Amino acid sequence: MNDKSTWAFGTRQVVYGAIGAALYGVFSWATNIFPLPAAGNVTFRPAVAVLIFFGAAYGPWVGLLAGFIGNTLGDALSGWGFYWNWSLGNGLMGMVAGLAMAAIKDFRAQADIIKAVGWGLAGIVVGMLFASLTEMITGGIDLNTALIGYFTPAVIGNAVVTIILVPILMIAFAAVAAGRGR
Amino acid sequence: MLVTWKYRRRNTIIQRLDPRTRLVFFVFVILALTIPDIWDLRIILPLFAVSLTLFLLSRIEWKDIRRILPYMFILVFFIVGLNGLLSGRGGPSSVTNLPSPVVFEVPIKIPFTDIGWDIPITVSKMWFAITQITRMFTMAMLVIPIPYTMDPNIYGTAFKRMGASDKVSFTMDLAFRFLPTFARDFTITMDAQRARGYELEKLKGGLVGRLQRLAPLIIPVVMQSTVTGEEVIDAMDLRAFGTKPRTWLRDNLKYAGRDYVLLGLGVAIFILCCVLKWGFGIGGYFVPEFFLNLFV
Numbered sequence: 001m002n003d004k005s006t007w008a009f010g011t012r013q014v015v016y017g018a019i020g021a022a023l024y025g026v027f028s029w030a031t032n033i034f035p036l037p038a039a040g041n042v043t044f045r046p047a048v049a050v051l052i053f054f055g056a057a058y059g060p061w062v063g064l065l066a067g068f069i070g071n072t073l074g075d076a077l078s079g080w081g082f083y084w085n086w087s088l089g090n091g092l093m094g095m096v097a098g099l100a101m102a103a104i105k106d107f108r109a110q111a112d113i114i115k116a117v118g119w120g121l122a123g124i125v126v127g128m129l130f131a132s133l134t135e136m137i138t139g140g141i142d143l144n145t146a147l148i149g150y151f152t153p154a155v156i157g158n159a160v161v162t163i164i165l166v167p168i169l170m171i172a173f174a175a176v177a178a179g180r181g182r
Numbered sequence: 183m184l185v186t187w188k189y190r191r192r193n194t195i196i197q198r199l200d201p202r203t204r205l206v207f208f209v210f211v212i213l214a215l216t217i218p219d220i221w222d223l224r225i226i227l228p229l230f231a232v233s234l235t236l237f238l239l240s241r242i243e244w245k246d247i248r249r250i251l252p253y254m255f256i257l258v259f260f261i262v263g264l265n266g267l268l269s270g271r272g273g274p275s276s277v278t279n280l281p282s283p284v285v286f287e288v289p290i291k292i293p294f295t296d297i298g299w300d301i302p303i304t305v306s307k308m309w310f311a312i313t314q315i316t317r318m319f320t321m322a323m324l325v326i327p328i329p330y331t332m333d334p335n336i337y338g339t340a341f342k343r344m345g346a347s348d349k350v351s352f353t354m355d356l357a358f359r360f361l362p363t364f365a366r367d368f369t370i371t372m373d374a375q376r377a378r379g380y381e382l383e384k385l386k387g388g389l390v391g392r393l394q395r396l397a398p399l400i401i402p403v404v405m406q407s408t409v410t411g412e413e414v415i416d417a418m419d420l421r422a423f424g425t426k427p428r429t430w431l432r433d434n435l436k437y438a439g440r441d442y443v444l445l446g447l448g449v450a451i452f453i454l455c456c457v458l459k460w461g462f463g464i465g466g467y468f469v470p471e472f473f474l475n476l477f478v
Contacts, residue, residue: 009349010424011415011418011419011423011424013349014353014356015414015415016408016411017353017357018353018354018356018357018359018360019356019364019410019411021357021360022357022358022360022361022364023407025357025361026361026365026403027400030368044389044393046400050404053404065350069353070357073357073358073361084212137216138212138216145265164390164393164394165393165394165396165397165400168394168397169400169401169404172404172405173405173408176405176408177408
């Protein structure tokens with residue numbers, strides 16, 4: 001199912017990095033068209049689950065590329081522009097989630113699903129913390145606004161989406177991979 | 183197809199620029215505003231004028247941006263501007279630390295009680311909101327035209343020529359090529375699910391239920407893409423991808439005189455902002471006398 005060398009960067013990583021980025025871009029754009037309202041300024045981006053899944057399935061380089069390029073594409077498609085720190089934060093989110101790859105043997109096993117979700121949550125914290133703190137430099141906000149206004153809502157929204165959708169994606173992926181025999 | 187790139191050939195001076203020039207110039211403007219921490223509207227306004235000029239030179243039609251601009255205005259005016267006006271936060275500490283006359287107070291209280299706060303709106307906060315809005319628009323207006331005016335097929339080449347590796351550049355290029363395909367797959371899946379009675383606009387139930395019900399839209403597209411990926415990998419491996427330097431790079435990406443002019447302008451803006459701030463102490467936040475006099 002996977003090439004288990006975590007830090008390899010070959011054709012597989014190039015292709016799945018691109019696919020992950022395109023999917024992340026499309027789903028981010030779609031979320032903007034059909035927003036999922038939530039409490040306060042917390043918004044849900046189901047695309048994040050796809051990013052975490054690609055990291056867990058194909059490794060940290062794929063997660064990094066999918067997050068960075070995908071966020072850039074999603075922002076560009078929605079007309080927001082380019083925010084390098086949020087794109088890099090999304091890349092870090094996918095990269096840390098990708099560290100789960102070597103530990104996952106069966107995408108259907110409960111323990112492996114928990115590992116993927118756990119690394120995904122760690123990735124969300126690292127990525128969103130980076131993006132929120134660098135916003136102090138790029139946007140000139142203070143620490144309170146960075147942590148309360150940006151970091152907390154982003155982590156809550158992304159964590160909920162990851163916990164709910166990543167297990168579904170992993171079980172579906174196990175079925176597809178078993179069917180293809182690779 | 184749901185998504186096609188909004189890019190169109192327009193025969194404008196902006197489109198005749200090398201794509202690298204535009205990306206590098208954008209980076210210089212961001213660095214000029216953020217590294218020396220510029221909050222002086224006398225410096226931001228000329229930069230805003232440069233951004234606005236480049237935006238207008240892009241000659242993007244109104245019909246292309248009419249859905250995006252309201253988002254931008256809501257974000258900048260109501261979220262950033264209002265936040266600056268009420269809290270004075272989002273900028274240097276001098277906005278709230280320096281003594282400034284109170285113009286009026288905004289009561290934020292629990293209805294029918296006296297529990298809450300009266301938030302003072304000072305002259306300093308008002309000037310800061312104007313500065314913050316202008317600063318954000320200065321940066322945003324350089325980026326908005328990119329999807330409309332830069333050929334998507336040239337992104338990979340541009341990044342390669344800017345120093346990215348073959349593999350990273352090709353990932354970039356491939357992502358742009360996959361994008362319309364997956365957008366089309368997403369549309370087909372959405373239509374197919376609707377035909378089966380799936381009501382996208384009426385996602386009822388709690389949060390968990392709502393997110394779970396998105397699975398019929400997301401799973402088919404993602405799983406199909408993993409299958410497609412294996413086929414693309416096989417095709418690329420058969421063509422010995424990654425064994426030798428790439429041959430797909432375009433040769434027609436060359437800097438012209440106009441590129442050097444814009445790059446020079448970018449460098450000059452960055453150096454000027456640094457010199458003004460660190461050499462002459464100009465560029466920090468302050469409220470001009472005329473604005474103060476309007477309220478005192």
